[in-house]
Amino acid sequence: xxxxxxxxxxxxxxxxxPLTVKCTYSVSGNxxxxxxxxxxxxxLQFLLKYITGDNLVKGSYGxxxxxxxxxxxxxLKKPSALVSDSALYFCAVRDILYNFNKFxxxxxxxxxxxx
Amino acid sequence: EAGVTxxxxxxxxxxxxxxxxxxxPISGHTSVYWYxxxxxxxLQFLLWYDEGEERNxxxxxxxxxGRQFPNYSSELNVNALELEDSALYLCASSHTTSGYNEQFxxxxxxxxxx
Numbered sequence: 039x040x041x042x043x044x045x046x047x048x049x050x051x052x053x054x055x056p057l058t059v060k061c062t063y064s065v066s067g068n069x070x071x072x073x074x075x076x077x078x079x080x081x082l083q084f085l086l087k088y089i090t091g092d093n094l095v096k097g098s099y100g101x102x103x104x105x106x107x108x109x110x111x112x113x114l115k116k117p118s119a120l121v122s123d124s125a126l127y128f129c130a131v132r133d134i135l136y137n138f139n140k141f142x143x144x145x146x147x148x149x150x151x152x153x
Numbered sequence: 154e155a156g157v158t159x160x161x162x163x164x165x166x167x168x169x170x171x172x173x174x175x176x177x178p179i180s181g182h183t184s185v186y187w188y189x190x191x192x193x194x195x196l197q198f199l200l201w202y203d204e205g206e207e208r209n210x211x212x213x214x215x216x217x218x219g220r221q222f223p224n225y226s227s228e229l230n231v232n233a234l235e236l237e238d239s240a241l242y243l244c245a246s247s248h249t250t251s252g253y254n255e256q257f258x259x260x261x262x263x264x265x266x267x
Contacts (some may be wrong), residue, residue: 052172072255081243081258145195
């Protein structure tokens with residue numbers, strides 16, 4: 039079965055410190071992977087995606103993510119966190135082999151950046 | 154470029170009633186997706202429409218239905234509302250059915266069932 043897991047419900051980090059939000063996936067074939075951010079009472083905003091090529095993907099607002107095929111992970115990272123980064127983050131995988139246009143979203147990780 | 158729009162922003166219904174939610178995709182996008190985001194849960198895939206046809210649906214009962222109009226806007230209907238249908242309903246659109254295109258989300262409709 040295709041799925042994506044975000045093992046941490048919440049991540050706390052001090053402003054200026056690096057942050058990591060974890061994501062692991064299970065999918066047949068090569069995965070298409072995405073990260074989205076959701077601010078309170080808002081829809082989801084696209085951050086970045088991995089389709090193919092370099093394992094390190096750079097996205098919006100200084101975020102990046104590293105694709106690791108052997109560990110089936112796609113962790114979201116930022117070198118220096120801002121208070122304004124506090125939000126809910128979702129990892130998603132697209133099932134391109136069996137269910138082409140179905141996105142599977144993780145349960146979300148709440149990021150708290152404290153001043 | 155205008156983003157995905159949804160209406161209404163909030164909708165309050167009582168159990169057993171019907172709710173209709175609307176979505177307008179980004180201009181040029183032909184695919185529309187519906188998701189349910191219940192409190193404390195992630196996004197659950199509901200429906201996918203493309204070129205006016207229902208292409209896929211998630212694990213929801215038949216009382217969740219919808220359609221896509223010739224201008225690619227979409228409507229989600231929920232019949233015989235139950236208390237557990239209370240959630241944020243998100244609509245998303247994408248440019249083509251190509252797998253590498255990300256989805257763009259609207260702000261959502263908050264449905265409350267009393």
